[in-house]
């Protein structure tokens with residue numbers, strides 16, 4: 077595959093997106109009518125026509141998350157290397173269920189994961205796998221932690237336990253854990269909500285109190301989830317204190333760093349995640365702050381045996397490993413992951429990392445962090461109140477008397493920027509995250525200027 081033509085295509089599309097609307101104005105009815113009129117699948121179509129149609133729909137009818145003024149959820153812009161990677165993955169259709177079928181692909185993933193595990197301060201025999209996303213990684217963490225804490229769980233299930241297992245997290249933890257608790261058979265009530273302090277960090281004093289109380293009541297505490305960059309406000313839980321508490325109490329410490337975990341790649345940001353090296357397991361999404369296309373999650377675990385136990389499977393129809401191979405040197409991913417057939421998820425991170433180099437990646441993270449500071453400063457300078465505290469480029473803000481949902485809707489309607497609204501300590505706020513490495517200082521200043529005009533218009537209308 078040669079890159080020049082693809083690079084041109086990629087650039088053309090980037091420009092088209094940057095010059096076009098961020099938010100579509102379309103109804104499901106409209107799209108369905110169009111699809112019905114164009115694609116009844118009765119006659120074959122030239123592929124060129126199909127491509128043109130698909131691209132037109134994608135350009136017109138989606139929120140452009142790679143737009144430089146998409147200040148939204150953790151959906152990144154994507155570098156060319158990662159786009160080429162996903163194409164190569166599809167072309168070669170590598171199967172990563174077992175090692176023998178795709179030795180090169182398996183080893184490229186292993187190589188990449190070992191690099192990041194080292195950045196996290198995890199030991200060299202860490203077991204790590206690429207997942208569909210953070211949710212699968214978090215699901216894996218819970219299944220492995222259950223396997224570690226309750227040896228009878230694997231064969232007999234939860235109903236053979238002497239009490240109800242309990243997981244500790246806060247109201248700021250990702251809501252996906254509710255689904256996971258449901259799916260794992262734990263039940264949503266197994267999630268015990270620990271209080272947060274005034275900066276939205278987990279209160280370890282309250283954690284201690286709740287674990288003690290639950291134990292007295294016959295529950296079986298087994299796991300604490302600390303977040304490294306919460307989804308709404310980018311807050312980092314007190315990871316060292318949680319680690320210490322878990323160790324003393326024989327609890328599994330899972331660090332959900334789906335967004336913020338990538339910060340370990342930057343020497344200047346890494347200290348914020350101190351304590352993560354003591355976690356039992358980590359979730360990190362490369363499809364968030366490492367800016368590769370979805371889905372590219374990662375699960376890291378220091379307990380090799382528990383992972384192997386949780387996902388073990390004895391199959392006779394899979395190609396065996398070569399006789400000469402040291403059993404610990406290679407393993408079949410299907411025995412270490414919730415997935416069976418698995419696509420070559422890790423290539424997009426491998427290729428982007430190879431092209432940027434470690435320092436290039438660090439610069440990308442640092443730049444977005446700087447842009448977050450620019451946004452914070454220019455908001456504060458023009459009368460906005462910042463309500464969250466994080467070193468990451470996630471800014472939650474408000475001003476007196478402003479109706480937040482209506483304001484956010486206006487920002488989108490006028491194609492100023494895509495931001496979300498969030499509730500921080502019960503207060504509605506605007507949430508803006510610098511998710512694109514293409515966002516410039518000029519973009520930010522323009523957006524803040526437009527926002528201030530909007531506020532002014534609203535105020536003038538009120539007084540008129």
Ligand SMILES: *Cc1c(COP(=O)(O)O)cnc(C)c1O
Pocket residue numbers: 150208209210211212214250252303305306307332333334335361373
């Ligand atoms: C995004 C996110 C998740 C979920 O990850 P997906 O990749 O969307 O499945 C979990 N935890 C946190 C902290 C997140 O930000």
